[in-house]
Amino acid sequence: MLSGAELNEIEKELRAYSDRKMGCIGALKIVQRHRGWITDEALRDLAGYLEMTPDELDSVATFYPLVFRRQVGRHVILVCDSVSCYNVGYEELLWHLMKRLAIGLGQTTADGRFTLLPAACLGVCESAPAIMIDADVHGGLEPPEKVDQILNSYE
């Protein structure tokens, strides 16, 4: 069941659109903000609320990489693997992150703290190589050890 707080936010989001369905991406993100990810149950509940079938909503949910249909850690690290970062040390940065967190791309640390995901260009190429943790961008990570202190500030 969707919570009262979720429903309030979703209703506000839907005001920008003339059809409930059109607000589905924003609504998915609202539910995800409250629960961390979109479970099958949440998907069914939300689909009903938006007058969509669950499959219809899932076809949208699975298209967009920032909608998580699997459980993620408390913090999601997006590692930019596009060309500007590649040219200035992306590979070293990714190796360092994988070693340090002891996980590969698409995986979550055993303590549920971090999930590591690949990401398309984050649009901060002037400070490549860059990553994003939750809503925060961290750039200029050359040498890659610079990321260690940053990770410490996310519990």
Added chain:
Amino acid sequence: MSNAERPLTGDFRADGRPLGIGEYEKTGGYLALRRALKEMSPAGVMDEVKDSRLRGRGGAGFPTGSKWSFVPSGADVFSSGPKFIVANADEMEPGTFKDRILMENNPHMLIEGMLLGAYATGADCAYIFVRGEYFGSARAIGKAVAEAYGKNYLGKNILGSGFNLEMHLHMSAGRYMCGEETGLLNSLEGKRAIPRTKPPYPQVSGFMGRPTVVNNVETLCNVPHIIRNGAEWFRGLSRGFSGDGGTKIYGASGRVKRPGAWELPIGTTAREILEEHAGGMRDGFRFRGLLPGGASTEFLLEEHLDVRMDFDSVQKVGSRMGTGTMIILDDRTCPVGMQLSLQKFFARESCGWCTPCREGLSWVVHMLGAIEEGQGEMEDIDLLLEQARLLAPGHTFCALAPGAAEPLGSGVKYFRQDFERHIREKHCPWKIKNS
């Protein structure tokens, strides 16, 4: 350059925070809107933009005034009911970060540009489509839209003129395809961002089947300045370097001394951007080539550096200006590895709607991966060139795969001996050197 020569960025605050509405008004903000609503007809605004020779800054370079003129007006069926204007702020072209800078620093300029575009085309509803990772831009725009409503620059009967415009911020959730204008419209309707058949073009049948104009952020930000200072002034900003009007936000990333973005007369040479503004190559690195305007443009070499960075000039040397933000390849980065990174991006971002893009790009990634790992065959090089031809315009539904073919074809052509070396030596020479 003085602030007058840098209309887009000259008024930015030194601390990098967005200009508030009062600050924007002090720099002359919303004067263009006042002038348009009081003294100009919608057709007058459109003509001024046509005369200015402003061309779309999202990469394609289509003349903005002409784009607007395709929106039907008059007493036909399309003219009754809502019309839309959408700002394409889904800045996901790799190597591109100029629209983010504009939104984070001066969000009201975008809003005023959209107001003028809406007035010219008769739109009464506006969406700003922001990519999901741009939290800073979304914060700045959300606040600015609220401020603009508070002063009746948005809403009903704007400044007593009888003109109405509602404006909404739409936060997306990733996927490069959302930057393709028909993919964007599907996404805005709450669907997968797959492309639509054209024609009909969005100006006739766009968002919800209604007339819709989709413009890039930088394009729209130029409009208030054109209306405030006139088309002739705008054309003069390019200092005769180019037939196009205005300035351009150029950028450079890669192993240059000062990666960044700079507003310069459109038509400034690639060499000036690279050597003077980006400070040249970092010590210990040699220049090998560049992509002039994002991932989906052809490579250029040292011999092309004197090209003027405008739409027509870059095309003459075999590439495209694209977004104008250059990505530099240095001698210590493997050109095959860089190509693999580029093609992995396109393959992953392909929406899968049409076969050449969905299947072709994954094959390209497989072949490049094999070459990079030292398991390629010499025939693979010609196969890659064939793929580049098969992914070119005319073979696919939208511009994503043709965009991928641009760095692929040119990269294999210009760095062929590096590809051959990987195959002959059965490993990546750069990996050995760097480890």
